Amino acid sequence: xxxxxxxxxxxxxxxxxxxxxxxxxxxxxxxxxxxxxxxxxxxxxxxxxxxxxxxxxxxxxxxxxxxxxxxxxxxxxxxxxxxxxxxxxxxxxxxxxxxxxxxxxxxxxxxxxxxxxxxxxxxxxxxxxxxxxxxxxxxxxxxxxxxxxxxxxxxxxxxxxxxxxxxxxxxxxxxxxxxxxxxxxxxxxxxxxxxxxxxxxxxxxxxxxxxxxxxxxxxxxxxxxxxxxxxxxxxxxxxxxxxxxxxxxxxxxxxxxxxxxxxxxxxxxxxxxxxxxxxxxxxxxxxxxxxxxxxxxxxxxxxxxxxxxxxxxxxxxxxxxxxxxxxxxxxxxxxxxxxxxxxxxxxxxxxxxxxxxxxx
Amino acid sequence: xxxxxxxxxxxxxxxxxxxxxxxxxxxxxxxxxxxxxxxxxxxxxxxxxxxxxxxxxxxxxxxxxxxxxxxxxxxxxxxxxxxxxxxxxxxxxxxxxxxxxxxxxxxxxxxxxxxxxxxxxxxxxxxxxxxxxxxxxxxxxxxxxxxxxxxxxxxxxxxxxxxxxxxxxxxxxxxxxxxxxxxxxxxxxxxxxxxxxxxxxxxxxxxxxxxxxxxxxxxxxxxxxxxxxxxxxxxxxxxxxxxxxxxxxxxxxxxxxxxxxxxxxxxxxxxxxxxxxxxxxxxxxxxxxxxxxxxxxxxxxxxxxxxxxxxxxxxxxxxxxxxx
Numbered sequence: 001x002x003x004x005x006x007x008x009x010x011x012x013x014x015x016x017x018x019x020x021x022x023x024x025x026x027x028x029x030x031x032x033x034x035x036x037x038x039x040x041x042x043x044x045x046x047x048x049x050x051x052x053x054x055x056x057x058x059x060x061x062x063x064x065x066x067x068x069x070x071x072x073x074x075x076x077x078x079x080x081x082x083x084x085x086x087x088x089x090x091x092x093x094x095x096x097x098x099x100x101x102x103x104x105x106x107x108x109x110x111x112x113x114x115x116x117x118x119x120x121x122x123x124x125x126x127x128x129x130x131x132x133x134x135x136x137x138x139x140x141x142x143x144x145x146x147x148x149x150x151x152x153x154x155x156x157x158x159x160x161x162x163x164x165x166x167x168x169x170x171x172x173x174x175x176x177x178x179x180x181x182x183x184x185x186x187x188x189x190x191x192x193x194x195x196x197x198x199x200x201x202x203x204x205x206x207x208x209x210x211x212x213x214x215x216x217x218x219x220x221x222x223x224x225x226x227x228x229x230x231x232x233x234x235x236x237x238x239x240x241x242x243x244x245x246x247x248x249x250x251x252x253x254x255x256x257x258x259x260x261x262x263x264x265x266x267x268x269x270x271x272x273x274x275x276x277x278x279x280x281x282x283x284x285x286x287x288x289x290x291x292x293x294x295x296x297x298x299x300x301x302x303x304x305x306x307x308x309x310x311x312x313x314x315x316x317x318x319x320x321x322x323x324x325x326x327x328x329x330x331x332x333x334x335x336x337x338x339x340x341x342x343x344x345x346x347x348x349x350x351x352x353x354x355x356x357x358x359x360x
Numbered sequence: 361x362x363x364x365x366x367x368x369x370x371x372x373x374x375x376x377x378x379x380x381x382x383x384x385x386x387x388x389x390x391x392x393x394x395x396x397x398x399x400x401x402x403x404x405x406x407x408x409x410x411x412x413x414x415x416x417x418x419x420x421x422x423x424x425x426x427x428x429x430x431x432x433x434x435x436x437x438x439x440x441x442x443x444x445x446x447x448x449x450x451x452x453x454x455x456x457x458x459x460x461x462x463x464x465x466x467x468x469x470x471x472x473x474x475x476x477x478x479x480x481x482x483x484x485x486x487x488x489x490x491x492x493x494x495x496x497x498x499x500x501x502x503x504x505x506x507x508x509x510x511x512x513x514x515x516x517x518x519x520x521x522x523x524x525x526x527x528x529x530x531x532x533x534x535x536x537x538x539x540x541x542x543x544x545x546x547x548x549x550x551x552x553x554x555x556x557x558x559x560x561x562x563x564x565x566x567x568x569x570x571x572x573x574x575x576x577x578x579x580x581x582x583x584x585x586x587x588x589x590x591x592x593x594x595x596x597x598x599x600x601x602x603x604x605x606x607x608x609x610x611x612x613x614x615x616x617x618x619x620x621x622x623x624x625x626x627x628x629x630x631x632x633x634x635x636x637x638x639x640x641x642x643x644x645x646x647x648x649x650x651x652x653x654x655x656x657x658x659x660x661x662x663x664x665x666x667x668x669x670x671x672x673x674x675x676x677x678x679x680x681x682x683x684x
Contacts, residue, residue, distance in 0.1 A: 081429070113466035122465035129432055130465065137452050140422050144429015151385070151411070151435060171452070174422030181417065339467035340501050342525040350524060354553025354601030357501070358632065360639075 016235035018073065024301045030072060030230055031296060031307065034064040034289045035314035037088045040097055043318035044087070044104055048265050052326075053104045056264040057118050060088035063257045065288030066191050067092040069233030070159055070255075073241055077149060077156025079127040081142040083163060084119035085191075085259075086131040093128040095121065097321035107328035114331045115339060135196075136162060136169030139188065143175045146186035150248060157185040157244035159237075165196020165204065167211050176252065180218040185244035187237070190254040191227075197263040198273040212254035220250055227257035228286050231295075258282045361544055367537040369511035370400050370476075373518035374438065376547070378404070378412050381436060384522055387414040387423055388440030388477075397442045398478065398537055420446050424475065425453040428527075431473040432461065436522060444479035444531060445491040458527040459502040474521045476530035479507070480571060480622060481659045482670050483534050490659035492623045494569070497529045498600040498632075505599040506552055507531040509573035511541035513597055516550025524552060533571045555603035557610065561592030564616040564680055567607060567633060569596040572620045572652075572671055579676035587677075589684050599629055607633060608641050615646040618679045622670050625653035647683035652676050 013019065041059045048057045060067070067088035071080060082089045090100055095111060103110030104118055111121050112131075121131040129145060132138035142160025149156045166172055167190060179186050190211050196204050205211060215222035221243060225236045233255060240251035260279055262270025283290075296302045302310075338344075343351035364372075377384045390397045392405035392413035405413040416423040420441065427437035441447055447454060454475065462470050481490035498505040504526055508514040514532070521528035558573060559580050566576040573595040580591040594610050596602065611617050617637055619630035634649045652671045660666050 111466065112464055112468070115466050116464040120464040122468050124432075124465075124468050129429070129469070130461070132457070134452055134456050137425070137456055140425020140453060141429035141432070141457060143422070144426040144431070145433055146429075147426055148430045148433030148435050151430070170449075171421045171425060174419040175425070177417065178419065178422050178426060339463050339465075341504075342462065342467075342470040342472075345467060346525075350520075350552060353551055353603075354598060355604045356553075356601045358602075
C-alpha cells in the first residue's frame with residue numbers, strides 16, 4: 001500500500017535516479033515549459049476579458065509543475081488523458097501555443113478546428129487523448145487507453161488526470177475498481193487544488209487520511225505528492241510508471257497543488273469562497289515556478305537574468321500565438337457537418353448510404 | 361438454406377468477426393463464463409478465450425467508457441448490455457464520449473465501437489427493464505442506431521456494425537431471440553443505412569423497425585385475407601442513418617402510411633419519419649400519416665395487460681382501416 005507519508009526532505013527526491021539522470025539543459029527546459037504555460041494562461045485571460053473567446057476558460061495557473069513534472073517522464077507508449085483544465089497538459093505534451101490559442105478563439109486553425117474549445121484539446125499524434133468536459137467522465141477513457149496497451153502487449157501506461165472535485169463521481173470509482181481488478185497500467189493523478197468550483201475539499205469529500213487513500217479500498221497502490229517540487233513529482237510518479245510498465249498495476253496519486261484563479265474565468269464568486277491572503281500565501285511561499293527557479297539558481301544552472309529571458313520568450317510566444325489566432329479564419333458554416341461521422345468524412349460507401357443529418 | 365434463430369445469427373456474426381479481426385473483442389456482464397444472460401454469446405468463451413470474451417463487473421459506465429477509450433486506440437470493442445435499459449447509468453460515456461469525441465477533436469479521433477443488447481418491452485420485467493432508447497440515441501449526431509427485425513438482418517447488420525468506423529448502437533429484442541429465419545452460413549453483409557421492403561403491397565405502407573416489423577407482417581396477412589387491403593411493409597433496419605428514399609418510394613406508390621413502433625409516441629422515431637413524409641411526399645398522400653406506438657405510460661408489469669401496451673396486429677389494422 002502507499003506510504004502516505006508527509007513531504008520528505010527535498011534532497012531525497014533530487015537524489016532519485018530519475019532526477020540524477022537529468023542534464024542541466026533538461027532542468028532549464030522544465031522552467032521554460034512552466035513559464036510557457038503560465039504566460040499562455042495569462043495572455044488567454046487577457047484575451048478572454050477582451051471578448052476574443054466565449055464559454056469557459058479554466059486556467060492552470062499555479063498547477064504548472066504537475067503537468068510538466070509528470071509528462072516529462074513519459075516514453076513512446078505512454079499516454080495522457082485529462083479533464084477540462086487541459087491547457088497545461090496540452091503544452092507539456094508538445095502542442096503548440098498557436099494551435100491551442102486558435103482553438104480558444106474558435107478558429108479553424110485550432111487543434112480541434114474550433115469545434116472543441118478550451119475544454120477539448122486533443123493531439124493523438126502526441127498520445128494526448130483530451131481534454132474532456134464532464135467531471136470524471138474521462139476516467140473510464142484512461143482505463144480504456146490502458147486496456148488497449150495491455151491488449152496489444154505494449155509496455156506503456158496512461159496518465160489520467162482529474163481534479164479533487166471528480167473523486168466523488170461514480171465513474172471514477174468504477175474505474176478504480178476495474179483498473180485494479182484487471183491490472184491495467186493506468187495512473188490516476190488527482191490534482192488536488194483544494195476546491196471543486198466554489199466548494200472546498202472539506203465541504204465536498206469524506207476521507208480519513210487523504211483522497212488517494214481511497215485506493216486502499218480497491219487494493220491499489222497510492223501516494224501523496226507535493227506539487228511544489230518537480231523533483232518530488234518526478235520521483236514519485238516514476239515509481240508509479242515503473243509499476244505500470246513492469247507489473248501492469250495501477251496507481252492513484254494525489255498531487256497537492258493550488259489554482260490562483262477561479263474555477264473558470266466565469267466563476268462569479270472566485271474571490272468570495274477563499275480569502276485573498278490564502279492565494280497570496282500560496283503565490284509567495286508555494287509557487288512551483290518560483291520555487292523551481294530558485295532551485296536552479298541554487299544549483300548554479302541559471303541566474304535571474306536567464307530566468308527573465310526565458311520568461312520574456314514565453315510571453316512573446318504567447319503574444320505571437322494571439323496574432324496567429326487573430327489572423328486565422330473561423331470555420332465555415334459548412335464545417336458544422338464535418339467530423340461527425342468518420343464514414344461520411346471519408347466518403348465511403350457506408351458514409352454515402354442513407355441520411356445522416358436531418359435538417360432541410 | 362438453414363433455419364436459425366435470431367440469437368444464433370448474432371452469435372455467428374460475432375464469431376466470424378472475432379476470427380476475422382484480432383482487434384475485435386466482446387465485453388459485458390456474463391458474456392464469457394456464464395455464456396451470456398440471453399445466451400447470445402454461448403460457447404464463444406470456450407472457443408476464443410479470456411482475451412476476446414471479457415466478463416465485466418456490473419459497472420456499465422466504467423466498462424462502456426473503457427470500451428470508448430479502447431476504440432480510440434484502434435480496438436473494436438463489442439459491448440453487451442444485458443438490457444439497453446442499463447445504458448442509462450452510462451449515458452455520459454455513450455453520449456459525451458462515444459458520440460462527441462470525434463467532433464470535439466476536429467476529426468482527429470474516431471470510435472469503432474458497437475454497443476448491443478435487447479431494447480424492448482413485453483418481457484414482464486417492469487418499467488426499469490423495458491426501455492427502448494433508439495429515439496434518444498438517434499438524436500445524437502455522431503451515433504448510429506440500427507434495429508434488426510429478422511435473423512438474416514441481425515447477422516448481416518452485426519457484421520457491418522463491427523466493421524463500421526463510427527459508434528453503432530445495436531438494438532435487439534428478447535422476444536425475437538428464439539425466432540427462426542433462413543440465414544446463409546457464410547459471409548454476407550447487410551449495409552447500415554438501407555431499409556428493406558419485407559412485403560410488397562399497393563394500398564398502404566406500414567413502416568416499422570425491430571419487432572414491430574413482425575407485427576406489421578402479421579397485420580398485412582390479415583388485411584389481405586379479411587379486408588382485401590394489400591399492405592406494403594417497410595423495415596427501416598437502420599434508424600440513423602435513415603434510408604429516406606425507400607420510405608418515400610413506398611409512400612409514393614401506396615399514397616398512405618401507418619408508422620408502427622414499440623417506442624413511446626412523444627419524439628419517437630416515427631415522429632421524425634412522419635415529418636419527412638409530410639415534407640417530401642405531401643402531394644402523394646391521400647390520407648393523414650397515422651402512428652401506432654406503445655401506449656404512453658411506463659411499461660406495466662401485469663403480463664396480460666403488458667401485451668396490450670405494445671402494438672399488436674389488431675392495433676395496426678384498426679389504424680389502417682381508418683385511412684383505407
